[in-house]
Amino acid sequence: MKVHELVIEMKLLERRFSLYEEKYGILSADFYDALMSGKLADYDAYDETRSDFSRWKGIYETWLRRERAYVQQIQQRGVERVLRLQPAY
Numbered sequence: 001m002k003v004h005e006l007v008i009e010m011k012l013l014e015r016r017f018s019l020y021e022e023k024y025g026i027l028s029a030d031f032y033d034a035l036m037s038g039k040l041a042d043y044d045a046y047d048e049t050r051s052d053f054s055r056w057k058g059i060y061e062t063w064l065r066r067e068r069a070y071v072q073q074i075q076q077r078g079v080e081r082v083l084r085l086q087p088a089y
Helices: 003-024 028-036 041-045 047-077
Strands: none
Touching: 003 028, 003 047, 028 047, 041 047
């Protein structure tokens, strides 16, 4: 993916996971760390949270992959080479 495509997708993903952040009252990074360390296992008993947590985890992991790709491209190519001189809109 091109850098500008990564930015667009990351912003769309952020909008999606921000709904879960608002619903559950914590940021995605904290949720993900707690989930991955097993601290949220008690919530598996509830269908809604299990379903939400599964979606939230997937959205956040996709965002993390896009962020890594973005950082990698910026580091390799430099901001000056990826900055769009002709705005998309």
